[in-house]
Amino acid sequence: MTKRVAVIGGDAAGMGAATQARRLDPSMEIVAFEKGAYTSYSACGIPYVVSGQVPELDSLVVRSPQEHRDRSRIDVRTGHEVTGIDLAARRLEVRDQSRARTYHAPFDELMLGLGAVPIRPDLPGIDDAFVHGVQTLGDAAALLAEAERGRCSRVVVVGGGYIGLEMAEAFVARGMKVAVIESAEHVMGTLDPEMAEPVEQAMRALGIDLRTGVKVTGFGHRIVETEAGPVGADLVVLGLGVRPNTALLEGTGIELGVKGAVRVDRRQQASVEGVWAAGDCGESTHLVSGRPVHIALGTVANKQARVAGTNLGGGYASFPGVLGTAVTRICSTEIGRTGLSAAEAAQAGFSVVSTTIDSTTTAGYLPGAPTVRVRMIAERGTGRVLGVQVVGGAGSAKRIDIAATAITAGMDVQQIVDLDLGYAPPFSPLWDPIAVAARTLQTIA
Amino acid sequence: MTKRVAVIGGDAAGMGAATQARRLDPSMEIVAFEKGAYTSYSACGIPYVVSGQVPELDSLVVRSPQEHRDRSRIDVRTGHEVTGIDLAARRLEVRDQSRARTYHAPFDELMLGLGAVPIRPDLPGIDDAFVHGVQTLGDAAALLAEAERGRCSRVVVVGGGYIGLEMAEAFVARGMKVAVIESAEHVMGTLDPEMAEPVEQAMRALGIDLRTGVKVTGFGHRIVETEAGPVGADLVVLGLGVRPNTALLEGTGIELGVKGAVRVDRRQQASVEGVWAAGDCGESTHLVSGRPVHIALGTVANKQARVAGTNLGGGYASFPGVLGTAVTRICSTEIGRTGLSAAEAAQAGFSVVSTTIDSTTTAGYLPGAPTVRVRMIAERGTGRVLGVQVVGGAGSAKRIDIAATAITAGMDVQQIVDLDLGYAPPFSPLWDPIAVAARTLQTIA
Numbered sequence: 001m002t003k004r005v006a007v008i009g010g011d012a013a014g015m016g017a018a019t020q021a022r023r024l025d026p027s028m029e030i031v032a033f034e035k036g037a038y039t040s041y042s043a044c045g046i047p048y049v050v051s052g053q054v055p056e057l058d059s060l061v062v063r064s065p066q067e068h069r070d071r072s073r074i075d076v077r078t079g080h081e082v083t084g085i086d087l088a089a090r091r092l093e094v095r096d097q098s099r100a101r102t103y104h105a106p107f108d109e110l111m112l113g114l115g116a117v118p119i120r121p122d123l124p125g126i127d128d129a130f131v132h133g134v135q136t137l138g139d140a141a142a143l144l145a146e147a148e149r150g151r152c153s154r155v156v157v158v159g160g161g162y163i164g165l166e167m168a169e170a171f172v173a174r175g176m177k178v179a180v181i182e183s184a185e186h187v188m189g190t191l192d193p194e195m196a197e198p199v200e201q202a203m204r205a206l207g208i209d210l211r212t213g214v215k216v217t218g219f220g221h222r223i224v225e226t227e228a229g230p231v232g233a234d235l236v237v238l239g240l241g242v243r244p245n246t247a248l249l250e251g252t253g254i255e256l257g258v259k260g261a262v263r264v265d266r267r268q269q270a271s272v273e274g275v276w277a278a279g280d281c282g283e284s285t286h287l288v289s290g291r292p293v294h295i296a297l298g299t300v301a302n303k304q305a306r307v308a309g310t311n312l313g314g315g316y317a318s319f320p321g322v323l324g325t326a327v328t329r330i331c332s333t334e335i336g337r338t339g340l341s342a343a344e345a346a347q348a349g350f351s352v353v354s355t356t357i358d359s360t361t362t363a364g365y366l367p368g369a370p371t372v373r374v375r376m377i378a379e380r381g382t383g384r385v386l387g388v389q390v391v392g393g394a395g396s397a398k399r400i401d402i403a404a405t406a407i408t409a410g411m412d413v414q415q416i417v418d419l420d421l422g423y424a425p426p427f428s429p430l431w432d433p434i435a436v437a438a439r440t441l442q443t444i445a
Numbered sequence: 446m447t448k449r450v451a452v453i454g455g456d457a458a459g460m461g462a463a464t465q466a467r468r469l470d471p472s473m474e475i476v477a478f479e480k481g482a483y484t485s486y487s488a489c490g491i492p493y494v495v496s497g498q499v500p501e502l503d504s505l506v507v508r509s510p511q512e513h514r515d516r517s518r519i520d521v522r523t524g525h526e527v528t529g530i531d532l533a534a535r536r537l538e539v540r541d542q543s544r545a546r547t548y549h550a551p552f553d554e555l556m557l558g559l560g561a562v563p564i565r566p567d568l569p570g571i572d573d574a575f576v577h578g579v580q581t582l583g584d585a586a587a588l589l590a591e592a593e594r595g596r597c598s599r600v601v602v603v604g605g606g607y608i609g610l611e612m613a614e615a616f617v618a619r620g621m622k623v624a625v626i627e628s629a630e631h632v633m634g635t636l637d638p639e640m641a642e643p644v645e646q647a648m649r650a651l652g653i654d655l656r657t658g659v660k661v662t663g664f665g666h667r668i669v670e671t672e673a674g675p676v677g678a679d680l681v682v683l684g685l686g687v688r689p690n691t692a693l694l695e696g697t698g699i700e701l702g703v704k705g706a707v708r709v710d711r712r713q714q715a716s717v718e719g720v721w722a723a724g725d726c727g728e729s730t731h732l733v734s735g736r737p738v739h740i741a742l743g744t745v746a747n748k749q750a751r752v753a754g755t756n757l758g759g760g761y762a763s764f765p766g767v768l769g770t771a772v773t774r775i776c777s778t779e780i781g782r783t784g785l786s787a788a789e790a791a792q793a794g795f796s797v798v799s800t801t802i803d804s805t806t807t808a809g810y811l812p813g814a815p816t817v818r819v820r821m822i823a824e825r826g827t828g829r830v831l832g833v834q835v836v837g838g839a840g841s842a843k844r845i846d847i848a849a850t851a852i853t854a855g856m857d858v859q860q861i862v863d864l865d866l867g868y869a870p871p872f873s874p875l876w877d878p879i880a881v882a883a884r885t886l887q888t889i890a
Contacts, residue, residue, distance in 0.1 A: 421849055
């Protein structure tokens with residue numbers, strides 16, 4: 001009998017797995033349920049659409065439902081929300097929104113690409129229409145409409161993580177007055193404090209009203225209430241991170257782990273045979289700490305989807321894990337991080353040594369050589385590199401890939417000093433800043 | 446008795462070793478002999494001075510003779526040329542150019558930082574004053590004077606390697622008419638042919654008269670003679686590569702290896718006890734082929750100098766080897782390469798598979814996303830990556846560092862696919878081009 005695969009979620013994880021499974025197995029039936037209208041899009045591109053740098057929202061769509069149908073023979077059903085999972089009967093309960101009817105869909109194997117949802121703290125007024133998350137293309141369309149209407153002259157971003165800061169800059173580009181409220185002492189909680197400071201300086205230089213160490217207490221009429229008094233707002237953007245969208249799995253017996261993410265094995269199989277998961281709804285193993293983590297990033301989702309899809313399609317593939325590598329640009333300041341921060345390393349039980357060095361991303365004698373700060377964290381005694389952070393001008397962010405590759409290989413600081421990295425005056429000082437950090441750490445590791 | 450160290454050569458290799466030795470041993474006597482006027486400068490920066498981008502030739506000097514004297518108590522003698530080495534008597538014969546006298550200098554240990562000299566083929570007219578090498582700051586001063594005088598309206602570069610192409614672009618920036626003559630079918634012999642083509646297109650788009658597959662036969666009055674007829678020239682720049690400057694070592698018993706480079710062990714010690722070498726005059730071990738190679742690059746010189754200096758100073762350090770990583774920018778086209786080219790891999794006895802992919806250095810939906818081409822070469826069967834080349838727009842060159850780090854770690858294509866590399870729309874497509882190449886190669890490796 002033909003194998004029937006049901007996919008829940010039409011974004012990178014679900015559709016990536018479906019597409020990969022189809023490559024391996026031309027015969028299986030694949031049905032994908034997506035409650036929204038879009039499939040396979042780049043949520044990371046949303047700030048660039050809102051800012052106007054990318055002119056069309058549709059540019060973010062990598063593959064439309066029809067393309068999935070035509071190219072991969074996947075029965076994509078948009079506007080269909082899965083409302084229940086019956087693992088014993090191997091069937092889904094599905095709500096067809098346009099026809100307002102509910103039906104059952106059988107499956108032999110199930111692919112979970114449930115994604116994540118923006119964290120919405122339980123505060124008065126949080127569900128007001130002027131409070132927006134940034135997760136789906138639907139969210140993007142709403143924010144873009146606001147930006148283009150230009151009626152929201154005052155934007156308040158709650159939370160100083162990647163997406164919050166990217167959105168803050170996007171609204172500045174639209175000529176709006178932007179405030180960012182962050183409850184911690186520094187923005188970018190995935191960086192150590194000394195690396196967050198230059199980001200904060202760059203934000204303030206761009207005119208962003210940055211308020212750190214301030215807790216939001218609620219939302220009123222065109223007002224964000226905080227412990228330090230009210231802040232006027234025509235539009236609120238939530239940048240408090242995301243949590244796995246796994247409410248649907250409660251009571252199914254599918255085991256959940258850290259932050260409620262689906263626990264998976266290295267083949268991306270959940271605790272129930274024939275149920276697979278990938279992307280923002282699932283756990284990953286951190287390659288340095290060895291511990292399960294929830295890291296919601298498109299790169300991870302795509303790789304895990306490819307692994308899940310290969311196994312779904314009858315092949316074999318495994319996903320080794322993540323380093324939490326992330327890069328972004330905020331107000332012309334490039335940011336990169338990989339591995340463990342000093343705080344994360346301590347939490348994972350490492351005794352660490354660390355250093356922070358300042359260098360340039362080109363030869364120092366070239367006029368206007370951009371500055372870069374590199375922070376490196378290594379295990380005391382062994383010198384094994386555990387994490388690296390970079391903040392600086394043009395040419396800073398992607399240097400983190402050197403560190404990501406070296407950490408994956410288990411290199412110590414001496415091995416990084418020895419690396420034969422590319423050098424020419426327009427691209428690097430003679431010693432790459434990453435190697436300078438390693439060389440400095442060598443003397444104290 | 447105080448140990449006496451003699452250093453021959455005042456650039457990166459010699460002075461780097463001397464400085465490092467001084468750090469470890471405050472008591473030794475260190476005398477450094479340099480026949481020119483400068484110490485510790487960035488020869489890689491010469492094209493940027495000639496183009497006018499770097500306003501002062503002196504900007505390239507990292508540390509002057511006086512700074513070496515003051516900071517590291519090194520007795521630097523510029524204008525002093527070593528004309529003989531007597532290893533049995535442990536003394537040098539030195540010519541003091543300014544006083545036109547010759548004297549002997551004793552030593553206990555000897556550091557060779559002899560550098561390299563531009564290859565000058567034995568052609569009629571090669572020693573004419575209008576034929577310039579590009580190696581020392583003296584060469585740079587001469588070329589800069591020509592560029593600024595502006596009398597040489599027609600520049601002919603002989604040889605299409607890194608330095609030749611960088612100089613070609615520099616003279617174009619000065620408004621001169623530039624021809625490049627290369628005897629091989631393609632420029633950039635360290636790249637495979639399909640990677641050299643986009644570089645050639647970019648050169649021609651800039652108005653450079655590129656003649657490949659053409660042999661130079663001699664130099665006349667304002668003429669470069671070639672097999673394909675004469676080319677008018679007011680100035681000729683040699684870009685034919687360099688050879689180790691080891692003529693001084695003939696007959697000393699110091700063993701020479703590939704291309705006449707000093708053979709060294711992993712501590713940078715030559716075949717004679719107490720004689721050390723680093724940089725362009727010496728051999729390195731290639732980390733992929735395991736074979737001795739001569740790679741004249743500032744990065745290698747600096748690292749080897751640090752190792753030699755540590756050992757000279759009584760410590761222990763070793764240099765693992767090189768990948769021949771190199772990056773440059775020619776006419777807005779960024780170029781990077783590391784490891785073995787397909788031809789080099791075949792020569793080293795590998796059976797290889799390779800792929801060439803086209804991608805972008807940012808998310809494809811960002812307006813003006815620069816294109817990039819990646820070529821990856823892997824060992825057949827094992828999938829171990831042997832070499833990578835990149836050519837493309839902004840953001841291309843330094844991606845080679847991912848490959849350099851991965852190759853150093855002995856990674857195969859699967860491990861590169863699995864790398865947790867940084868992604869954000871301004872910096873990368875979701876799958877980094879390096880990972881795309883690995884993923885493509887995976888299907889055929």
